[in-house]
Amino acid sequence: xxxxxxxxxxxxxxxxxxxxxxxxxxxxxxxxxxxxxxxxxxxxxxxxxxxxxxxxxxxxxxxxxxxxxxxxxxxxxxxxxxxxxxxxxxxxxxxxxxxxxxxxxxxxxxxxxxxxxxxxxxxxxxxxxxxxxxxxxxxxxxx
Amino acid sequence: xxxxxxxxxxxxxxxxxxxxxxxxxxxxxxxxxxxxxxxxxxxxxxxxxxxxxxxxxxxxxxxxxxxxxxxxxxxxxxxxxxxxxxxxxxxxxxxxxxxxxxxxxxxxxxxxxxxxxxxxxxxxxxxxxxxxxxxxxxxxxxxxxxxxxxxxxxxxxxxxxxxxxxxxxxxxxxxxxxxxxxxxxxxxxxxxxxxxxxxxxxxxxxxxxxxxxxxxxxxxxxxxxxxxxxxxxxxxxxxxxxxxxxxxxxxxxxxxxxxxxxxxxxxxxxxxxxxxxxxxxxxxxxxxxxxxxxxxxxxxxxxxxxxxxxxxxxxxxxxxxxxxxxxxxxxxxxxxxxxxxxxxxxxxxxxxxxxxxxxxxxxxxxxxxxxxxxxxxxxxxxxxxxx
Numbered sequence: 001x002x003x004x005x006x007x008x009x010x011x012x013x014x015x016x017x018x019x020x021x022x023x024x025x026x027x028x029x030x031x032x033x034x035x036x037x038x039x040x041x042x043x044x045x046x047x048x049x050x051x052x053x054x055x056x057x058x059x060x061x062x063x064x065x066x067x068x069x070x071x072x073x074x075x076x077x078x079x080x081x082x083x084x085x086x087x088x089x090x091x092x093x094x095x096x097x098x099x100x101x102x103x104x105x106x107x108x109x110x111x112x113x114x115x116x117x118x119x120x121x122x123x124x125x126x127x128x129x130x131x132x133x134x135x136x137x138x139x140x141x142x143x
Numbered sequence: 144x145x146x147x148x149x150x151x152x153x154x155x156x157x158x159x160x161x162x163x164x165x166x167x168x169x170x171x172x173x174x175x176x177x178x179x180x181x182x183x184x185x186x187x188x189x190x191x192x193x194x195x196x197x198x199x200x201x202x203x204x205x206x207x208x209x210x211x212x213x214x215x216x217x218x219x220x221x222x223x224x225x226x227x228x229x230x231x232x233x234x235x236x237x238x239x240x241x242x243x244x245x246x247x248x249x250x251x252x253x254x255x256x257x258x259x260x261x262x263x264x265x266x267x268x269x270x271x272x273x274x275x276x277x278x279x280x281x282x283x284x285x286x287x288x289x290x291x292x293x294x295x296x297x298x299x300x301x302x303x304x305x306x307x308x309x310x311x312x313x314x315x316x317x318x319x320x321x322x323x324x325x326x327x328x329x330x331x332x333x334x335x336x337x338x339x340x341x342x343x344x345x346x347x348x349x350x351x352x353x354x355x356x357x358x359x360x361x362x363x364x365x366x367x368x369x370x371x372x373x374x375x376x377x378x379x380x381x382x383x384x385x386x387x388x389x390x391x392x393x394x395x396x397x398x399x400x401x402x403x404x405x406x407x408x409x410x411x412x413x414x415x416x417x418x419x420x421x422x423x424x425x426x427x428x429x430x431x432x433x434x435x436x437x438x439x440x441x442x443x444x445x446x447x448x449x450x451x452x453x454x455x456x457x458x459x460x461x462x463x464x465x466x467x468x469x470x471x472x473x474x475x476x477x478x479x480x481x482x483x484x485x486x487x488x489x490x491x492x493x494x495x496x497x498x499x500x501x502x503x504x505x506x507x508x509x510x511x512x513x514x515x516x517x518x519x520x521x522x523x524x525x526x527x528x529x530x
Contacts, residue, residue, distance in 0.1 A: 020236060045296065065225045088268075092271060105289070107270065108296055115528045118470055122525070125464065
């Protein structure tokens with residue numbers, strides 16, 4: 001009977017510890033985000049980063065179940081990058097709020113604004129296509 | 144015991160996959176039965192997370208049983224392992240008391256110096272620093288600068304995605320590009336250095352230095368209202384972009400050339416900004432203007448073959464579809480269908496223009512119908528952005 005790989009067990013234990021702590025951290029950051037968005041500003045970037053952190057964490061859980069420890073380590077780092085980033089954004093906006101100002105810089109354009117811009121571009125495209133349509137003669141004139 | 148009896152004996156010592164799946168599901172069932180009920184847990188622990196993991200463990204158990212009943216042993220084993228892991232994580236949450244956590248307190252991952260993880264973290268910190276500075280000072284950055292910042296944020300996300308795919312080299316390069324532009328943006332906003340060039344990799348120092356110089360040259364607030372300054376700022380950004388591209392193409396000579404040209408332009412912009420801030424007496428202005436126009440002429444000759452692309456003519460279908468495509472690529476949560484439609488629209492509109500020029504009216508009419516159809520698909524996909 002082969003001896004269990006102690007290094008693997010130790011590594012697994014470390015990864016499991018980090019995974020658990022990161023999951024708790026995401027919940028805490030999400031709580032801060034919820035409070036901020038209900039009170040002064042709904043940061044789309046913070047929300048997206050928290051979602052990305054969650055997705056990465058779940059991928060890490062799946063990889064841990066399959067014993068792919070290198071991939072787990074990488075995914076936990078990805079989770080940490082996104083979680084820390086979300087926290088930094090929320091902290092910066094808390095500063096703005098504490099200073100009593102209400103203007104928040106969105107580091108990414110909110111989806112609603114991008115949508116407005118896209119609709120406007122599509123309208124211009126429609127107008128150009130109509131111009132071209134008007135230049136095409138009636139079918140009975142086609143050679 | 145003969146050879147075949149021995150084989151049979153060994154076969155009995157190792158359980159078959161189906162037996163293993165059954166044993167693991169049984170272990171999971173036992174573990175679920177022994178798991179503390181919600182009214183038995185200690186208050187102040189992460190009970191919500193425990194509940195979530197417990198539910199997932201139960202779902203995994205049910206799926207494992209269903210898979211075993213259908214003789215899908217592999218899936219059954221996977222679900223059993225997954226269920227046990229969910230329960231293990233849940234129980235760990237129960238053993239941890241709730242308390243304030245900061246990202247830095249979560250066993251800070253150890254990143255080797257010079258690695259892509261460190262570079263990504265530095266980029267995250269740089270973006271955070273810019274955001275903090277802007278919020279603290281109550282600044283309202285110009286639209287073009289906000290767009291640059293959005294690109295830096297996108298670089299951060301792209302670097303992480305490449306890192307997740309284990310493409311460390313690309314992740315490092317993308318993070319580095321983001322850092323250089325973050326340096327420029329911070330210098331524009333704060334007229335100050337964010338990342339000391341002397342602390343960067345030797346071969347990257349010229350780029351960080353130039354980014355700082357270019358940013359500081361355009362940091363005078365009055366510049367934002369003067370067309371001649373905005374033109375120079377635009378040129379500086381093009382030089383920086385070209386210098387960065389040349390570096391990553393391993394063309395150091397070209398990188399140096401763009402930096403040199405950029406330094407001349409930065410000097411001219413700084414002089415212009417100083418003039419705007421402190422207007423000269425009338426007589427001296429003419430002399431200064433002549434010097435500037437000679438400089439512009441010299442730059443025009445120097446940049447003639449640099450291949451800096453100019454945007455397609457404003458108002459054309461080509462410009463419109465290119466702008467639509469860029470926005471969808473960057474912002475649409477599920478861009479695939481929309482991108483297919485916009486690519487078809489770009490291709491068919493180019494064919495339409497050709498058919499119109501050749502007076503192939505039947506073909507033009509057909510292509511026009513296709514463009515209209517693709518436009519409708521785009522409209523539907525764009526509506527989904529805020530669903």
